[in-house]
Amino acid sequence: MPGIDPEQRLAWLYAVLNLLPSPAQLVEHGSGRIRFANGAARILLPLEADSGREPARADATDAQGRRIPPEQWPHRRAARGELLDGVEITWHRGGERSSFLVSSGSVPAWDGETSLVLLTYSDIGRLRRTEQELREAVRVRDEFVSVASHELKDPLAALLLCVGFLRRLLQKHGAVPADLLRERLEFGERQGQRLGRMIDNLLDVSRIDHGRLQLQVEALDLRDLVHDVVGRYQEQAREAGSLLVVEPSGPVVGDFDRLQLEHALGNLVSNALKYGAARPVTIRLGGDEAAATMEVEDHGIGIAEADHGRIFERFQRAADGHREQSLGLGLYIVRSVVDAHGGSIGVRSEAGRGTTFVVELPRRQLPAGASGPRAAE
Ligand SMILES: Nc1ncnc2c1ncn2[C@@H]1O[C@H](COP(=O)(O)OP(=O)(O)OP(=O)(O)O)[C@@H](O)[C@H]1O
Numbered sequence: 001m002p003g004i005d006p007e008q009r010l011a012w013l014y015a016v017l018n019l020l021p022s023p024a025q026l027v028e029h030g031s032g033r034i035r036f037a038n039g040a041a042r043i044l045l046p047l048e049a050d051s052g053r054e055p056a057r058a059d060a061t062d063a064q065g066r067r068i069p070p071e072q073w074p075h076r077r078a079a080r081g082e083l084l085d086g087v088e089i090t091w092h093r094g095g096e097r098s099s100f101l102v103s104s105g106s107v108p109a110w111d112g113e114t115s116l117v118l119l120t121y122s123d124i125g126r127l128r129r130t131e132q133e134l135r136e137a138v139r140v141r142d143e144f145v146s147v148a149s150h151e152l153k154d155p156l157a158a159l160l161l162c163v164g165f166l167r168r169l170l171q172k173h174g175a176v177p178a179d180l181l182r183e184r185l186e187f188g189e190r191q192g193q194r195l196g197r198m199i200d201n202l203l204d205v206s207r208i209d210h211g212r213l214q215l216q217v218e219a220l221d222l223r224d225l226v227h228d229v230v231g232r233y234q235e236q237a238r239e240a241g242s243l244l245v246v247e248p249s250g251p252v253v254g255d256f257d258r259l260q261l262e263h264a265l266g267n268l269v270s271n272a273l274k275y276g277a278a279r280p281v282t283i284r285l286g287g288d289e290a291a292a293t294m295e296v297e298d299h300g301i302g303i304a305e306a307d308h309g310r311i312f313e314r315f316q317r318a319a320d321g322h323r324e325q326s327l328g329l330g331l332y333i334v335r336s337v338v339d340a341h342g343g344s345i346g347v348r349s350e351a352g353r354g355t356t357f358v359v360e361l362p363r364r365q366l367p368a369g370a371s372g373p374r375a376a377e
């Protein structure tokens with residue numbers, strides 16, 4: 001642009017750079033002085049134009065998380081003549097992080113002007129956050145697969161042992177005494193049911209994790225639900241030596257998802273039997289006009305106060321003695337089902353004295369978003 005005042009040319013260039021949505025800087029070759037920083041750079045980068053000073057509190061790291069000393073910051077390297085092509089840098093300022101890919105290119109010198117380097121910064125903060133989330137998701141999935149496959153082997157091994165024992169007996173004697181056969185078959189059946197319950201829980205969790213826990217609500221009297229669940233757990237109760245007691249109540253009607261609540265209550269009852277020290281387990285219904293309540297009370301080993309928060313997370317098991325029968329998924333499912341109903345769950349417990357889980361469920365479901373037909377499985 002012959003005949004145009006260099007100052008005017010610079011003003012024009014600055015105006016163009018200020019229009020860019022991403023940070024850009026003009027840096028002097030040699031000195032590393034930041035001659036110009038566009039609007040985005042002034043907001044997003046911890047570097048001041050002209051002064052060339054870096055605020056003392058900003059720290060920088062590279063893609064591997066190693067610290068980058070200020071003399072190695074991109075504008076310094078570019079000023080020394082290095083050509084940067086997508087160099088990653090993350091600045092840390094007062095607990096906040098911002099990550100960029102930095103590239104550089106020379107701006108031709110004008111008459112009498114020091115030659116400049118243009119640095120452009122692409123914000124990759126969102127990309128990094130997504131990467132972090134994906135890594136976490138993969139970690140959770142790996143943990144899920146390893147815990148699940150490990151624990152599922154236990155009832156399966158017991159079942160195979162039982163079948164093998166009967167087969168060998170039959171081979172050897174040509175017949176199995178009826179009593180022994182019945183006893184072994186009942187044992188095998190219990191192992192199969194245990195396996196089934198574990199698989200149910202795993203499927204529930206995978207549905208929850210994929211956001212497919214959608215409610216299919218119907219008008220329901222919770223007394224019917226309790227009746228069904230109690231019937232299903234009579235066998236486990238007999239095995240545990242506990243009595244399942246349902247406190248009488250009037251109708252407790254509301255809009256609920258029957259199947260999901262059956263799983264939730266089933267998990268609470270199963271826990272009460274498993275950790276209930278062979279003492280009676282009581283199921284109590286109640287509530288007011290707006291919400292129904294459902295309580296499951298046992299008098300077993302209890303849960304230390306320190307564990308009350310974490311037992312609702314997946315794979316969290318507080319009692320060491322029962323690990324062989326646990327995936328640590330039950331309460332996670334209960335909480336997810338209760339959350340999906342817009343309800344809440346609380347626990348009252350003391351180590352050694354028993355536990356009461358209290359579930360509160362609003363009787364009416366909010367129409368939009370909160371309910372709908374369950375996704376095709
Ligand atoms: N009624 C209870 N009494 C004492 N401890 C309990 C009771 N319910 C749950 N817990 C503790 O909370 C932990 C988490 O319970 P949760 O139902 O999620 O898993 P789990 O019973 O170990 O395994 P899963 O339900 O997957 O078979 C249990 O391991 C146990 O330590």
Ligand SMILES: [Mg+2]
Nearest residue numbers: 267271330331
């Ligand atoms: Mg459980």
